[in-house]
Amino acid sequence: MRRGFIAWSKAELPESVFAARLARLREAMAPHGLDALVVYTNNTRTAAVSWLTAFVPYWAEGLLVVPLVGDPLLTMAFSNRIVGWGKGVSCVARFEGGARPGQAAGKYLVELGARHVGVADLDNLRAAVASDLAEAAPAAALKDATALFDSVRQQPDPAEIALAAKAGAIAQRALALATGSETRLGDAVAAVDNAARLLGAEEIYMAAAPDLDRDHRFLRPEGVVTPGKSFALRATVAYKGTWIRMTRTLGRAPEPTADAAAQFAAAVARLPSLDGFREFPAWSIEGCRLAQPLDVFAAPAMSAPRPIAPGSLVTAQAVIAVDGKRIALAAPVLVGAQEFPSSVLVAPIFA
Amino acid sequence: MLAQDRRNRLRAAMNEAGIEALVVYGNSWQSDYLRYVADFSSLEGHGMAVVAPDGSVELFVDSVAEAERAEAETSGITVSLAPEIAREVASRLERVANHRIAAAPLGFMPKFIADAARGYQLEDGTTLVDRLLMVKMPAEIDALRQAAKLADDGYEVFKEAARPGRRQYELIADIEGFFRKKGCADNFMIMGSGGKDVFAMAPPSARVIKAGDMVTTELTPAVHGYFAQICRTMVLGKASDAQKRAHALYREAMEAGIATAKPGVTAAAVARAENDVFRKHGLGEYATSKYTRVRGHGLGLFVDTKPHILEDVDTVLEAGMTMIIHPNTYHPEVGYMVLGDTIVITATGAEVLTGMPREIFEV
Numbered sequence: 001m002r003r004g005f006i007a008w009s010k011a012e013l014p015e016s017v018f019a020a021r022l023a024r025l026r027e028a029m030a031p032h033g034l035d036a037l038v039v040y041t042n043n044t045r046t047a048a049v050s051w052l053t054a055f056v057p058y059w060a061e062g063l064l065v066v067p068l069v070g071d072p073l074l075t076m077a078f079s080n081r082i083v084g085w086g087k088g089v090s091c092v093a094r095f096e097g098g099a100r101p102g103q104a105a106g107k108y109l110v111e112l113g114a115r116h117v118g119v120a121d122l123d124n125l126r127a128a129v130a131s132d133l134a135e136a137a138p139a140a141a142l143k144d145a146t147a148l149f150d151s152v153r154q155q156p157d158p159a160e161i162a163l164a165a166k167a168g169a170i171a172q173r174a175l176a177l178a179t180g181s182e183t184r185l186g187d188a189v190a191a192v193d194n195a196a197r198l199l200g201a202e203e204i205y206m207a208a209a210p211d212l213d214r215d216h217r218f219l220r221p222e223g224v225v226t227p228g229k230s231f232a233l234r235a236t237v238a239y240k241g242t243w244i245r246m247t248r249t250l251g252r253a254p255e256p257t258a259d260a261a262a263q264f265a266a267a268v269a270r271l272p273s274l275d276g277f278r279e280f281p282a283w284s285i286e287g288c289r290l291a292q293p294l295d296v297f298a299a300p301a302m303s304a305p306r307p308i309a310p311g312s313l314v315t316a317q318a319v320i321a322v323d324g325k326r327i328a329l330a331a332p333v334l335v336g337a338q339e340f341p342s343s344v345l346v347a348p349i350f351a
Numbered sequence: 352m353l354a355q356d357r358r359n360r361l362r363a364a365m366n367e368a369g370i371e372a373l374v375v376y377g378n379s380w381q382s383d384y385l386r387y388v389a390d391f392s393s394l395e396g397h398g399m400a401v402v403a404p405d406g407s408v409e410l411f412v413d414s415v416a417e418a419e420r421a422e423a424e425t426s427g428i429t430v431s432l433a434p435e436i437a438r439e440v441a442s443r444l445e446r447v448a449n450h451r452i453a454a455a456p457l458g459f460m461p462k463f464i465a466d467a468a469r470g471y472q473l474e475d476g477t478t479l480v481d482r483l484l485m486v487k488m489p490a491e492i493d494a495l496r497q498a499a500k501l502a503d504d505g506y507e508v509f510k511e512a513a514r515p516g517r518r519q520y521e522l523i524a525d526i527e528g529f530f531r532k533k534g535c536a537d538n539f540m541i542m543g544s545g546g547k548d549v550f551a552m553a554p555p556s557a558r559v560i561k562a563g564d565m566v567t568t569e570l571t572p573a574v575h576g577y578f579a580q581i582c583r584t585m586v587l588g589k590a591s592d593a594q595k596r597a598h599a600l601y602r603e604a605m606e607a608g609i610a611t612a613k614p615g616v617t618a619a620a621v622a623r624a625e626n627d628v629f630r631k632h633g634l635g636e637y638a639t640s641k642y643t644r645v646r647g648h649g650l651g652l653f654v655d656t657k658p659h660i661l662e663d664v665d666t667v668l669e670a671g672m673t674m675i676i677h678p679n680t681y682h683p684e685v686g687y688m689v690l691g692d693t694i695v696i697t698a699t700g701a702e703v704l705t706g707m708p709r710e711i712f713e714v
Contacts, residue, residue, distance in 0.1 A: 001379065001539040001571075001654070003527060005520035006554045043380035044396060058541070058554040059380055059655075079644060081551040089556075123437040124397065127465035128458035186534045194528030198521055205394060206531065207420065217423040218416065220394065222575070223534040236395075236416070245416075284415045292396050296415040301432045 002043060004203035008054040008089045009240050012166075017159045018091045021052055021152075022066065028152050029068055029145075035114035037145055038105060038133065039064045040125050045291035048120055049074065050241035051153065051160075055090035056202065063105040063129065064092070067112050075104035102129040106136020118145025121290045150289045154309040160242055161334065161345070164313050167239035168332045168346025170199045171246035175235055176350040180250030185210055185225040188250075192235055205236040212249065212326045216282055216319040227251075232328035234317075236294070243293035245286070245315045247330035248350045260320040260327035261348060268316055271335050271342040272308035274298050280318045281326070287314035311337035313345070353490045353575065354390035355427070360483055361388060362406060368479055371450035373402040374440065375480065376459040383652035384455050384480055385410075386576045389428055391421050392537070392652075397461070399440045400428075404450050411440050437463035444471045455480040484651055485658065486671040491577060492695055495650065495673050498579035499693045499704035501535055501572040506581055506707050509570065510714050515562045515587055519544060519555040530572055539571040539578065539654045547686040550642070552679075563588050567689045569677070571654045578654045580675045581705045582691030585712035597682045598711035601690040604628035604678035605709070608647065608660070609694055612676065612701040618664040622646040625678045626662065634682070643680035650674055650693055672696045673704075 029037055041049035042061035049064045050056045053074055062076035071093035076086055078097030087095045098104045109117060114137070119125060122144040134142060156164075174195035178188040189206045196204040207218040211228025218234050230251035237244055249257060267276025267283075277283040277298075284299040285308060294315060298305035308314060317330040329348050336342040365373060376399050377385025382392040389400040389410045396414035398421075403409065410425065411433040412418050418432035433439040441464045444452060453476025454460050465473065487495070505526055512525035519542060530538050541552040544566045552567055560566065564587050571580040584601075586594060604625040611624040625646045626638040637643065647660030650673045658666035660676065677691025690709060694701040 001537050003523055003538060003540050003555070005523070005557065007557055042378065044378040044393070079551075079640070081642070081644075082553065085551075085553040123435070123463035124461045126458070127460045127462045130462040186532045190528045190532035193531045194524050197524030197527055200520070207416070215423065217419050219420050219423040220536045221531075221534065222536040225534070282419075286415060292414070294395065294414070294416070296413070296432070296434055299415045299432065301415070301418065302434060306434070 002058050002203055004197065004238065005200060006056050006058060006089050006202060008091055012163060012240060013054055013091070013159055015091055017157065018052060018054065020157065022072065024152050025052070025066060026068055028148050029118065032118065032145070032148060033116050034118045034145065035068055035116050036109060036112060037066045037118045037120065037149070039066070039120045039149070040129065040291060047241065047288050047293045048149065048153070048291040053090045053092040054241065055086065055092065056241055061101060061126070061129070063101045063133070065105050065108050067114065070112060073105070073108045075101045075108070077101055100132050102132025103136045106133045109137040109140050114140055117142050118148060119143070120145050120149040122146065146290060153289055154287070154312045156311070156313045161313065163240050163242035164244055164332050165345050167201070167237045167242055167244045168246060170196050170201050170239060171235040171237040171244065172346055172350060173199060175233060175246060175248040178233055178248065178250055182227060185221050185227045185231065188227070188233060189221055192233060196235060196237055201237050201239055202241070203238040207234040207236070208232065209328055212328065216326050216328060230325070234328070234330060238293065243288070244332040245294070245317060245330045246346065246348060247317065247328045248348065249327045249329070252325060252327055256322035256325050257327055259322045260329060263320050264318055264329045264348070265344065267318065268333050268344055269341050271314070271316070271333060272310065274305065277316070277318060280320050282319040284317045285314050287312055308335055310335055356488060356490065357387050358408070360488070361402070364479055364483060365402070369451060370453045370474070370476060370479065371404040372447045372452045373476055374444060374452065374454045374460070374464070374473070375400050376456065381653050383484055383656060386652045387480065387484060390425050392576050393417065397436050399436060401440065401443050404447055409443065411436050437461040440464055441469055445469070447471070453479065481657055484656060485649055486669050487651060487673060491651070492671065492673065494575040494577035495579050495693065495695065496704055498572055498574040498577055501530070501533060501574060502570050502579050502581040502693070503705055503707045505529060505570045505572055506583055509568055510585060510712060513560055513566050513585060513587065513714060515560055517560050518557045519560065520557060523555045526570065535572045535574065537573040540568055542566065542568040543687050545686065549687045550681050551687055552689065560587065565594065565686055565688070567687060569689060569691065576652050578650055579693040579704060580650055580654065580691060581693065581707055582675070582677045582679055582689040583707060583712065584688050584690060585714050587714060590711050590713050593684045594711060597685045597688055598690070600628060600632055600634070601678050601688055602709050605676055605690050605692065608676040608678065609692065609701050609703065612668060612694060612696060614668055614670050614696060614698065616668050618658040618660050618666045618668065619662050621676065622660045622662045622664070625676070629678070637680045637682065646678055647674055647676040647691065668696050670696050670698050
């Protein structure tokens, strides 16, 4: 569920940012002979459309049609009563509400005369929406444009890097409020959740490893949970469409924690090489490439990691053992490019 | 225990329908089918589960964080990190292609899985699972009962939080902090503040709450995945005579709906009972889709589940169904107003689970 603060911040995301992103996308579309590109959005798979329009769905699904030439259309499964809200929190030339976004998008494709249409993440497009789209635009040949979109999306602009830093700063400040002496995990989780929202987070998902000595896996705390001597909190924070994760370990002595942080920084510095992370008991690298805000790029359970683009934004997570004690860490990372090494965007320090 | 009871009930329903395998889909908005089958509510990305002909359950998620969480939170199922989830689930279904396979909800399946070119055939299993989701076992109703209590307590926090000068999203921060402190993992809420300019509740914004504002919300906390909802309206200051008159009408409509809800009655009859009150007062237009969506809806593992309380929904109510009755709509004199209580259909009528007084609160 979502319950966060949804708004288009024109100061942080001026119209020129979206215009530049659309121009980059269209530049990539042209060589493929695409007349239009269609991008799906819903409560879970928000990132592609929010990157192009600032719009973040709260519950409904929709489609964005980006013509090679002409106005983009965002059509959401909204009643007319909610369309005004949608228009107020998005930056798109045309915003419409209607029961069936697939039909509305198809109708617009016909109006555009689009015959070659790319669809980002076509495999995962909801079948009923895909069927409506194909039915409403029978002359349009739909083809998968995942790789095309991915190639454009993984290059962050300064605005996105700033938003990731802001999200990281919110997480850092909120996580600093946990003390480690809480006798109920809910008290620590509540303090962080509340603080992040007051700081303007669009969303925060809290997870915890309640007793690191027993299990380093993160779960969503429910009911009354008594934390172990050492536990970890993970804040997954969204800020204006940009998502990051930060993790804080509590109840460990300063020395091993500093050692783990140094090991984490060293592994981060070697990205996009994964060699530094492979030494850790648990780790993952996530980033945004399509519609999912944090898509997995690499993790031990993946047989074939996805390529991590130089200059991209990712979130790195690791559990590091120091003298037999587990310490969990996560932070947003700007992957190095050219002569610049990779480094954390916001340090996992919570004092 | 509850998870196993759900799976047993599902297996029985599948056997009765001759369905040998089932694939279900869930995401952070709607995870009820997935939770029923795999005891896992999705938060990020896609989640899908396959019930194999031997009764085993495999959960596929495309988020690495979700894969780890599922392994930590579930038992008795297999969890797979599936970055290319549609292809990986389709591949799994190919292995049982010679069996009768149902999908629920069929329309939510990713295109790749639903594609007719696959080597299996999917039947629509939505109705089969919907019936299980709607008619609840006693343990499921107990969870809803706890969630309803939490909704009541949450509304008290909301009343305290709503003060002039605060922004809408700051109220949400207070509510969410309260729910996390209580160990409540999930909640859905929308709200409104203002006057006649407000035509609906929406996600929280930076709008500043002002003295005299009418503030509406629906809170929907979950316990063990089961959501209960409460809708109430307050005024920051003294309610006007018009606001009090309007609220009395909404209360009459809600109570008419609750009084009608019992086994053997259709959802349409409940909606009609609510809407007749508006029509009686010459406000029938405001009970139409121009101003409102539904007059209530089912509650359970999803916040907006079946049956929808509308005059064209002929679902017959049965004991064990849980829902909210809320005649929420725009009122031409005062703006958008809400009032709703969670109920469970019993053998003889409806039991109201939320306990907050049905007042227009003045704070």
